[in-house]
Amino acid sequence: SLSLSLSLYLQKAMLKKAVLLLLPFLILSLFFLINATALNENVPIVGPMVKKDQRKSLVSTDYGQISAVDISTDGERGSYPYHLQFIKLEPDALFLPVVLHVDMVFYVHTGTVSLSLIGLLMFCEG
Structure with a gap:
């Protein structure tokens, strides 16, 4: 029982020491990542990327x-x-798509979306 509690105490002490040693490294890495993004430097990106001005x-x-x-x-x-x-x-604007495809994905960054299938319901009822 004494050796078990001593072992747990040593594990906790080592964990605290590891966290204290890694914390400055993590903060420094985060600083460089934010700084590189703010300066628009080449940040490694996985996969294809398109900037807004390329649209x-x-x-x-x-x-x-x-x-x-x-x-x-x-x-x-x-x-x-x-x-x-x-x-x-713009806020309170209405979006009326002429054609909706099965493979369409709608992503709403801010606000809400209400999607209704009036044409489909009319087709099914009539």
């Missing part, structure tokens, strides 16, 4: 804008398996 503007009105980008995952020009569209709406 092609499709439509721009007083109520919002739609931009798009084609992304290639294999690095070959002319081979773009992903076509992404970014829809930015």
